[in-house]
Amino acid sequence: MADHDLIRSYLDTLARRLPATAIEELADGLEETYQHHRRRGLSATDAARSAIAEFGHPRQVTTAFAHQSTGHRTAIALLATAPVFALLWGTTLITTRAWTWHIPPSPAAIYGTLLLTVAATLLAVARSENLTTTRLAGPASLVLIMLDTAMLATIVAVAPAVNWPMGFAVLASLTRVVLTSRNLPRLLARQTSGSH
Template sequence: MEELADGLAEAYEAHLAALGEPGAAARAAIAEFGDAEVITAAFVRDSPWRRTAVALLATGPIMALLWGLTLISARMWTWPIAPALRITYGLALAATVLTLLSVVREKRAYRRTQATTLAAAIALILLDAGMLTAAVANLSPWPLALATSASLIRVTLTVRALPPLLRHR
């Protein structure tokens, strides 16, 4: 953003020197860079927040496959977990996926993209932690190793991605 501001200021100064009129110089500099919506869309499209949302969505099918196989092999339906808790978990996961999809589709709201990605990343960390907690007590060793490793890797990478993302605020 600093580069953009510097470039816009330089373009303004160059147009001011050539045109001699501040209003005309400002219009020419803006025309050179594009309007605010185009610039904002470019920032949103290339933001680290959006890239994080895409990466988290990309892990979804892999995580679903690993945990699905693990839960089926462990006969999860026999676990002593209340149906309301299972439904709540599923709804929270679906809401998180929809939230990440909204980030990927966002075109204009850079700050909303930041907040939404942060909320979804924290939700995924909590959902992974919840699944790990429930699974450790109820699963057989081999599928548990794959699924827990995948969850721990995603949690670790997500936690590591947050500080640099927060610096981009």
């Protein structure tokens, strides 16, 4: 890496916000950009300033990494499909008169609270410009899988009959469980590895 205080300071600032793998990637790019400017005849300081200017303010860089993260993309996808799930399950619960099912109030309240917490967490991840916040998509996805599984188990245990809205809702939830489960190892690996 080019031995220049401006670049070292810039990378140190980013290192407080990004994982080491991202810093290595940025350092390589900064080195290439710095050397390009040096070959064009700029002084070491001007070349460093130009390279840093091309990469952008540290906040812009961390925002870009956050928006490209697996957690951010997962949160956007889950939130984008949420209205479809609300429509499918809402129609199912109304057409099967779910209020007549024998479900104790406490589990229903816990389910609703967890669902709202997951939705709020995914919304925070989707709106965040902080890479650390995007890591919350992993635990939120895990809880969402558990909620879908609980809903499917409840349908099997207490639903009086299967109707077409229920069939679509069950198929949608099964699909979401499978797809989210496949993505979960990458989301949770981010928790321990610190990579984006």
